[in-house]
Amino acid sequence: MATTISSSSPFTDSTTNTRLLTSSQPQSLISSSIDSIESQFSNISFSSAPSSMQEQEQQSNPNDEEQQLKLDLPSPLLQTLNPNPNLSDSPCSSPSLLHLSFNQDHGCFAAGTDNGFRIYNCDPFREIFRRDFDHGRGVGVVEMLFRCNILALVGGGPEPQYPINKVMIWDDHQSRCIGELSFRSEVRTVRLRRDRIIVVLEQKIFVYNFADLKLLHQIETIANPKGLCVVSQVSGSLVLVCPGLQKGQVRVEHYGSKRTKFIMAHDSRIACFALTQDGRTLATASSKGTLVRIFNTFDGTLLQEVRRGTDRAEIYSLAFSNTTQWLAVSSDKGTVHVFSLKINAGSSTVDKAHNSPDNDVTGSSASSSLSLLKGVLPKYFHSEWSVAQFRLSESSQYIVAFGHQKNTVVILGMDGSFYRCQFDPVTGGEMTQLEFSNFLKLEGPF
Numbered sequence: 001m002a003t004t005i006s007s008s009s010p011f012t013d014s015t016t017n018t019r020l021l022t023s024s025q026p027q028s029l030i031s032s033s034i035d036s037i038e039s040q041f042s043n044i045s046f047s048s049a050p051s052s053m054q055e056q057e058q059q060s061n062p063n064d065e066e067q068q069l070k071l072d073l074p075s076p077l078l079q080t081l082n083p084n085p086n087l088s089d090s091p092c093s094s095p096s097l098l099h100l101s102f103n104q105d106h107g108c109f110a111a112g113t114d115n116g117f118r119i120y121n122c123d124p125f126r127e128i129f130r131r132d133f134d135h136g137r138g139v140g141v142v143e144m145l146f147r148c149n150i151l152a153l154v155g156g157g158p159e160p161q162y163p164i165n166k167v168m169i170w171d172d173h174q175s176r177c178i179g180e181l182s183f184r185s186e187v188r189t190v191r192l193r194r195d196r197i198i199v200v201l202e203q204k205i206f207v208y209n210f211a212d213l214k215l216l217h218q219i220e221t222i223a224n225p226k227g228l229c230v231v232s233q234v235s236g237s238l239v240l241v242c243p244g245l246q247k248g249q250v251r252v253e254h255y256g257s258k259r260t261k262f263i264m265a266h267d268s269r270i271a272c273f274a275l276t277q278d279g280r281t282l283a284t285a286s287s288k289g290t291l292v293r294i295f296n297t298f299d300g301t302l303l304q305e306v307r308r309g310t311d312r313a314e315i316y317s318l319a320f321s322n323t324t325q326w327l328a329v330s331s332d333k334g335t336v337h338v339f340s341l342k343i344n345a346g347s348s349t350v351d352k353a354h355n356s357p358d359n360d361v362t363g364s365s366a367s368s369s370l371s372l373l374k375g376v377l378p379k380y381f382h383s384e385w386s387v388a389q390f391r392l393s394e395s396s397q398y399i400v401a402f403g404h405q406k407n408t409v410v411i412l413g414m415d416g417s418f419y420r421c422q423f424d425p426v427t428g429g430e431m432t433q434l435e436f437s438n439f440l441k442l443e444g445p446f
Contacts, residue, residue: 094440098156100412103144104192104233104277106319106401109412110142111439114157117142120439123404125418127442131172137161143190149173152190152197167199169213179213181206188227196238200227205242219253222246228270232279239279239297243270250284252297263300265293274318274327281343283320283327289313292329294343306339306384317399319409326425328402328409329386334394336411337386338423338431388423390431408434416440 099112108128111118115136119128133139140156149172155162162168164186169179181199191198196216197208202224207217221243232239237256244251248266250273253259265273266286273284281303282295289312294304306327308315313331320327320341327339392398396415403410403420409431411419420435 094416094438096157097414097416097440098138098140099142100399100414101143102399102401102410102412104146106410107404108144108147109410110144110151112139112142112153112156113440114138114159116161117151117153118439119144120418122401122410123420125420125435125437125439127439129172131175133161135159140164141187141190143192145192145194150192152192153177154187154190167197169197181208181213188224189229191229191231193231193233193238194235196231198229198231198240200224200229200242205229205240207240217253217255219251220245221251222249222269226271228273230273230275232275232277234278237279239275241273241275241282241297248286250282252282252300254279254298261297261300263295265295266291272315272318274320276320276324277322281320281324283318285315285318285329287314289315289331292318292327292339294327294341303343304341304384306386308337308386309333316397317401319401321402326387326402328400330398330400330411332394332397334392336390336392336398336400336409336421336431338388338409339384340387340425387425387428388431389429390419390421390423390433392417392419412439 095113095115097111097113100109102109102122107122109120109122111120115138116130116132117139118130120126121128136159138155138157138160139153139162140160141152141154143152145151151170151172153162153168153170154166155164163182165183167181167187167190168177169181170176171178181197183199183201185201187199188202189200191200193210195210197210197213199206199208203221205219205221206215207219208214209216219240219242222245224243229240229242231241237254240253240255242251242253243249244262246264247269248264250263250265250270252261252263254261263282263284265284266288268286268288271285271287271289273282275282275297280297282297283292284295285292285308290307290309292306292308292315293302294306295301296303308329308331311333313333316330316332318327318329324343325341327341329337329339390409390411392411392413393415396413396417398411398413398417400409400411402408405422407425408420408422411417411421413419416438418435418437418439419433421431421433423431
């Protein structure tokens with residue numbers, strides 16, 4: 001999940017105008033240049049070796065919406081990220097953060113600032129490169145595509161580098177934008193896959209083919225100011241999750257099987273969710289912020305329910321571990337929680353009582369020894385609580401992901417803080433801080 005701060009939008013509706021402008025390179029050559037480097041994409045690393053996208057599928061464009069579209073794609077399209085010596089790395093005073101987000105495998109993270117953007121490696125922690133634009137223009141959304149040179153940018157802050165209603169496809173090896181998607185309302189967030197670009201507006205989501213930016217699908221949602229949307233990353237089959245048209249409802253699109261599943265996850269509005277890489281398991285939290293529910297995305301079965309606390313909280317991020325054994329949660333209470341998941345594929349570990357309201361729902365595999373008093377004591381006494389915790393300042397927003405080292409979590413703050421912590425999977429309790437840094441105060445790439 002990306003934490004984003006952006007200026008208010010002067011735009012009011014989501015319809016757009018369509019125009020396709022290609023570069024001097026014919027479209028057939030663009031497609032062939034993508035295919036020619038396709039097999040090397042899985043070997044992407046921070047080196048000079050080339051990499052690429054996977055194969056693309058094309059589909060007809062729905063006719064009730066249009067987007068302004070420009071293409072100027074290079075050949076080859078994708079390479080690995082490397083700092084460009086032709087762009088200056090300004091060691092100026094610390095900028096203001098507008099956006100933070102992890103890449104798809106949580107090995108890197110991107111920061112959008114009021115004068116550009118920066119890319120960091122998580123383990124070992126270091127700044128990879130920064131791009132400070134002339135006149136200090138802001139970037140409100142930075143979406144990485146694993147570790148390649150292609151990023152999606154949206155302007156942000158009081159002086160945006162780009163219009164906040166446009167998605168700019170940035171090629172860092174060329175140090176310029178090679179594609180553009182334009183809308184008539186503010187872009188809330190962008191999600192990338194090797195074969196798709198997903199653009200999220202306030203009440204609509206557009207799914208594009210990456211090869212030619214052709215519109216494949218559009219989805220209407222309830223008001224979605226946070227731009228909530230997650231997609232699977234396993235090649236072959238796309239699973240997309242977004243808010244439905246009702247409060248507390250999530251919509252799951254299974255593009256491989258052409259199925260749509262609606263899940264009434266909460267009574268209150270959806271505040272946050274996370275999806276496993278394969279798209280099979282979904283975690284959701286509501287605006288109450290007391291409970292997190294885990295669902296099977298194929299049939300909507302409630303697999304497990306865990307409790308963050310008893311008082312209301314704003315959930316900032318949810319994250320699964322690679323093995324789906326653990327779930328991390330960050331909130332405005334200043335504590336990162338790690339929960340143990342007991343998910344058996346295709347089966348539920350909770351009973352039907354979990355269809356009750358958020359503040360009255362109880363875990364059947366309760367961790368409390370007071371289970372015999374279920375009918376007497378408040379239900380939170382026999383809820384499933386977190387295994388491990390890490391305390392932070394309540395004055396900042398934090399997002400969390402699991403590190404590549406075993407039993408570690410990486411925590412990023414909108415104050416520029418970077419934490420790496422380790423938890424004990426057996427004894428639990430307070431996590432051990434392994435590393436801390438302020439990534440906004442680093443001198444530059446190294």
